[in-house]
Amino acid sequence: MTGTTDATADRTIHFVSLGCPKNRVDTEVMLGVAGRAGYRHVEDPARAHVIVVNTCGFIDAAKQESIEVILELSEYKQRGQCDKLVVAGCLSQRYPDELAAELPEVDHVLGSSDMPKLERVLAGGAERVLVGNPADWVMGANDPRRLSTRGRSAYVKIAEGCNRRCAFCVIPQIRGLQRSRSVDDVVREVEALAAAGVLEINLVSQDTLAYGRDRDDGARLPDLVRRVAEVPGIYWVRLFYLYPERLDDALIELLDAHPRVVPYVDMPLQHAADAMLRRMRRGHGGKRLYDLVERLKARVRGLVMRSAFIVGHPGETDAEFEQLLAFVRFAELDNVGVFRYSDEPTAASHALDAKVPARTAQARARKLMAVQRPISREKNRARIGTELEVLVEGPSPDEELVFVGRHAGQAPEVDGQVYLSGGEVLPGEIRKVRITQAADYDLVGEVDEDGPSEPPRPSLPIEKKRDGRKALRVLPVAR
Numbered sequence: 001m002t003g004t005t006d007a008t009a010d011r012t013i014h015f016v017s018l019g020c021p022k023n024r025v026d027t028e029v030m031l032g033v034a035g036r037a038g039y040r041h042v043e044d045p046a047r048a049h050v051i052v053v054n055t056c057g058f059i060d061a062a063k064q065e066s067i068e069v070i071l072e073l074s075e076y077k078q079r080g081q082c083d084k085l086v087v088a089g090c091l092s093q094r095y096p097d098e099l100a101a102e103l104p105e106v107d108h109v110l111g112s113s114d115m116p117k118l119e120r121v122l123a124g125g126a127e128r129v130l131v132g133n134p135a136d137w138v139m140g141a142n143d144p145r146r147l148s149t150r151g152r153s154a155y156v157k158i159a160e161g162c163n164r165r166c167a168f169c170v171i172p173q174i175r176g177l178q179r180s181r182s183v184d185d186v187v188r189e190v191e192a193l194a195a196a197g198v199l200e201i202n203l204v205s206q207d208t209l210a211y212g213r214d215r216d217d218g219a220r221l222p223d224l225v226r227r228v229a230e231v232p233g234i235y236w237v238r239l240f241y242l243y244p245e246r247l248d249d250a251l252i253e254l255l256d257a258h259p260r261v262v263p264y265v266d267m268p269l270q271h272a273a274d275a276m277l278r279r280m281r282r283g284h285g286g287k288r289l290y291d292l293v294e295r296l297k298a299r300v301r302g303l304v305m306r307s308a309f310i311v312g313h314p315g316e317t318d319a320e321f322e323q324l325l326a327f328v329r330f331a332e333l334d335n336v337g338v339f340r341y342s343d344e345p346t347a348a349s350h351a352l353d354a355k356v357p358a359r360t361a362q363a364r365a366r367k368l369m370a371v372q373r374p375i376s377r378e379k380n381r382a383r384i385g386t387e388l389e390v391l392v393e394g395p396s397p398d399e400e401l402v403f404v405g406r407h408a409g410q411a412p413e414v415d416g417q418v419y420l421s422g423g424e425v426l427p428g429e430i431r432k433v434r435i436t437q438a439a440d441y442d443l444v445g446e447v448d449e450d451g452p453s454e455p456p457r458p459s460l461p462i463e464k465k466r467d468g469r470k471a472l473r474v475l476p477v478a479r
């Protein structure tokens with residue numbers, strides 16, 4: 001077996017990134033760290049000397065998935081050439097000792113803020129458990145990073161951690177209190193991404209509207225968004241994880257009128273019944289949500305809105321669930337994700353009585369999606385006959401010889417996509433597309449022969465060389 005610490009060895013590494021886009025950014029930092037240490041990413045785990053699993057661990061299903069992936073990949077220590085299996089991320093931040101004790105096949109355990117420590121692991125001789133304080137690190141423009149996303153699109157993490165105390169959520173325990181990056185640091189990273197050919201920036205954090213409040217330099221979200229949108233070369237800026245609080249006028253103005261800020265609002269609302277929101281410790285009632293949706297629809301032209309809800313939270317009655325359905329019918333959101341409550345032992349909601357049986361939660365999740373599906377379908381159908389700008393992502397992963405892309409109202413990975421017909425396209429181009437068909441989530445459209453909306457610019461090496469793309473296995477996020 002080839003040792004990775006041997007300077008003459010072929011250094012290959014394979015990554016699996018589970019969970020949310022914030023985890024994906026951390027994985028990309030580890031890709032950068034590995035690249036700097038002379039490691040080459042390989043898509044086939046059987047050819048990797050080092051395998052890294054960046055885990056998710058905030059609900060039961062995610063923990064289960066993480067463990068299954070770790071066990072599956074540990075087999076390459078026998079049937080491949082892997083001699084180091086590294087586990088990082090939220091699961092190991094939460095359960096470092098348990099993982100180390102229960103999984104002897106794991107060589108190193110890193111937490112959710114220990115990405116730079118991969119360098120020590122790769123150099124050899126590092127301790128087995130390297131889980132630190134999550135508050136110690138938030139990525140910055142100087143961290144090495146290699147993109148793994150398709151179609152000249154990148155996530156940019158503007159803050160880490162969360163100061164809220166939602167009853168069902170263990171994220172603040174895993175990721176610590178909020179630490180926002182400075183505006184200048186974020187802009188520096190975006191400038192580097194734009195210079196490398198990135199067109200679309202997706203701003204992510206745990207609580208994006210709270211950006212800057214932990215800093216004393218006056219950094220605020222509208223200013224950050226404007227600065228990012230004005231970086232030469234950036235075509236679309238999209239915001240994720242907006243908490244349902246009063247949006248300030250400056251941000252609404254940007255969403256409505258800035259040509260580079262897409263009118264897309266991703267706002268996980270979780271529930272809409274007053275009593276449920278109280279139990280969830282959300283700090284507001286249902287009326288705020290009705291008002292917010294009305295205000296956004298009135299003020300943001302072309303608004304596309306995505307949300308996520310939790311069903312089966314302790315105490316949720318049939319009547320409260322019906323109130324949630326009534327809100328979903330009222331709000332007519334473009335896209336909705338629904339999660340069944342997961343009873344995490346360290347979450348405040350764990351202590352609540354009146355647990356909802358799993359079967360009831362499952363039935364409620366199905367019912368909610370049955371209410372939402374025709375709404376999404378109608379919204380998609382209304383696009384038939386319109387011409388939209390589409391960012392070409394590349395070949396469809398599930399249909400041979402078909403390219404896919406996304407219009408500004410479709411976020412990567414969580415929303416639908418546009419299947420492209422009738423024209424030659426290249427990954428990373430922005431093309432005008434006439435929409436001809438619509439399904440519940442996806443669209444089909446004909447490419448305008450007039451060529452790209454934007455002149456071609458120097459592209460990322462990863463765009464030119466398909467081989468060079470860091471093909472991570474990424475857990476699809478539930479719709």
Ligand code: SF4
Binds near residue numbers: 165166206
């Ligand atoms: S705002 Fe989001 S990340 Fe923060 S505690 Fe609530 S659900 Fe968790």
